[in-house]
Amino acid sequence: MENPFKYGAIVRGPYFADRTEELAELVGEMNNLTRVFLISPRRFGKTCLLFNLMDKLRDLGFATAYLDLNAYPDVRSLAAALTHLTSKALESNTDKLTKIFSRLQWLRPKISVGHDGSLTATVDVAAEVKDALPALLEGMQHAERLARKRGKKLVVVIDEFSDLPKYDGQTLEKALRAELQQHDHIGYILSGSEQSVMLSMIRDSKRAFYKLGRIMALGPIDRRVYADFIYNWLQKGAYEVERQELEKIFELGRDVPHNIQRLCHTMWELARETREITPSLIEELPVVIAQQDSPHFELLWQAASQQQKILLIALSKEPDAKPFSGEFQLTYGIGPSSSIKASLDSLTRKGILFKDLGGSYQFSDTFMPYWISYLKQAEK
Numbered sequence: 001m002e003n004p005f006k007y008g009a010i011v012r013g014p015y016f017a018d019r020t021e022e023l024a025e026l027v028g029e030m031n032n033l034t035r036v037f038l039i040s041p042r043r044f045g046k047t048c049l050l051f052n053l054m055d056k057l058r059d060l061g062f063a064t065a066y067l068d069l070n071a072y073p074d075v076r077s078l079a080a081a082l083t084h085l086t087s088k089a090l091e092s093n094t095d096k097l098t099k100i101f102s103r104l105q106w107l108r109p110k111i112s113v114g115h116d117g118s119l120t121a122t123v124d125v126a127a128e129v130k131d132a133l134p135a136l137l138e139g140m141q142h143a144e145r146l147a148r149k150r151g152k153k154l155v156v157v158i159d160e161f162s163d164l165p166k167y168d169g170q171t172l173e174k175a176l177r178a179e180l181q182q183h184d185h186i187g188y189i190l191s192g193s194e195q196s197v198m199l200s201m202i203r204d205s206k207r208a209f210y211k212l213g214r215i216m217a218l219g220p221i222d223r224r225v226y227a228d229f230i231y232n233w234l235q236k237g238a239y240e241v242e243r244q245e246l247e248k249i250f251e252l253g254r255d256v257p258h259n260i261q262r263l264c265h266t267m268w269e270l271a272r273e274t275r276e277i278t279p280s281l282i283e284e285l286p287v288v289i290a291q292q293d294s295p296h297f298e299l300l301w302q303a304a305s306q307q308q309k310i311l312l313i314a315l316s317k318e319p320d321a322k323p324f325s326g327e328f329q330l331t332y333g334i335g336p337s338s339s340i341k342a343s344l345d346s347l348t349r350k351g352i353l354f355k356d357l358g359g360s361y362q363f364s365d366t367f368m369p370y371w372i373s374y375l376k377q378a379e380k
């Protein structure tokens with residue numbers, strides 16, 4: 001039997017755990033074609049939730065389009081993708097799509113031939129157009145018109161929405177907001193991970209998205225429901241386990257779904273032969289994972305300065321340590337605070353640490369402290 005605990009990609013169908021309430025809530029919102037900001041820390045499962053939501057919405061007769069802002073480096077490519085994906089969601093016939101695209105002012109149809117000779121119609125911003133913003137707005141207006149004409153509810157999901165400022169500008173944010181507000185045949189879900197960026201974008205009254213829609217904060221998956229999910233799969237695989245032992249996995253993975261999946265995936269593999277899951281096997285999981293990811297951690301480590309390494313060691317031993325306190329600096333023989341601040345900032349920029357909403361520094365990868373404490377220290 002294949003390992004049912006998937007990680008690193010989009011998890012769907014029977015491999016997707018819970019989120020029943022969140023799905024129902026989002027279906028409700030989209031029934032009313034509202035605008036929702038979905039936010040959470042990284043790897044909490046926003047993208048997975050959105051894909052499962054879109055599967056459900058399509059079953060209910062909605063048209064859906066998904067865009068990940070990471071994939072579009074400039075407004076030009078975004079305008080083309082948005083127009084293409086929304087139109088394709090509402091019209092599958094290539095001829096009709098080409099006709100639709102040819103009526104646009106700022107965008108031009110593009111036909112490509114697949115390996116099997118099949119034709120696909122996409123769209124590009126016209127070559128002579130210098131500023132792509134009008135093309136983006138035209139694409140959005142076009143989507144709204146087409147949805148109205150087809151009598152269909154369209155849901156547009158924009159993932160990694162916190163990337164929007166990279167397009168450089170308040171003009172774009174304002175224009176987008178003004179456009180979004182006029183749509184009543186399209187529901188929007190704008191999803192983003194960098195909480196502070198998203199929140200400042202939405203809440204800052206000087207920024208364009210202020211009060212545009214409801215904020216839905218995605219929390220961890222309920223432990224009891226997630227434990228049922230894990231337990232049921234283990235039973236299907238004929239694994240022996242005490243149900244309450246699974247509780248430990250949530251602590252080790254700090255309730256982050258990505259971590260929980262990784263831990264369970266590893267647990268399944270480690271016990272493949274014996275089919276027995278013991279408390280000591282569970283305890284061992286983070287170290288096994290840290291070992292698997294060792295080449296990655298080694299690279300990060302090599303790029304760190306001596307003071308940064310001392311800080312990382314300290315934080316791996318004491319996650320709640322206060323690096324700016326005199327006691328900390330005395331214990332670890334580093335300082336002053338200004339240089340510690342510079343080190344922490346640099347580690348944050350490198351993505352090794354992140355600053356949580358409470359202002360303390362955390363490891364971005366939950367398993368890195370295990371690598372530092374058990375593997376790096378063991379080398380000495």
Ligand SMILES: Nc1ncnc2c1ncn2[C@@H]1O[C@H](COP(=O)(O)OP(=O)(O)OP(=O)(O)O)[C@@H](O)[C@H]1O
Nearest residue numbers: 007008009017042043044045046047048193257258
């Ligand atoms: N409901 C779920 N059931 C099973 N696994 C899940 C679930 N939600 C998330 N995961 C696991 O977590 C991983 C990360 O999820 P996902 O990419 O959706 O998070 P995200 O919040 O979009 O992260 P990012 O902020 O980095 O974009 C998935 O690859 C999957 O392994």
Ligand SMILES: [Mg+2]
Nearest residue numbers: 046047048159
């Ligand atoms: Mg995501």
